Amino acid sequence: MTKVTIYVTLRESVVDPQGIATTDALQKMGFEEVKSVRVGKLIELEMDGSEQAVEARVKEMCDELLINKVIEDYRFEIGEVAGK
Incomplete structure (x- = not known):
């Protein structure tokens, strides 16, 4: 995971x-x-898949739903779920 x-x-x-x-x-x-002060959002997801697949899907999610590309920027980190 x-x-x-x-x-x-x-x-x-x-x-x-x-x-x-x-x-x-x-x-x-x-x-x-x-x-x-600048205020933003933090979104956490738990996903299955290879790192490359997860990276591609996260970019797709951000571009299609999670961010407003006109006014927002994003970056993400991929890691392992602790204890699972």
């Missing part, structure tokens, strides 16, 4: 309102050292 971790982030050119709000809130709470 393979574990895939997908990291989805907004493109640098896209304004991140949630990140801006989080930055403001943290600074108001006394965390003045925080200068910028």
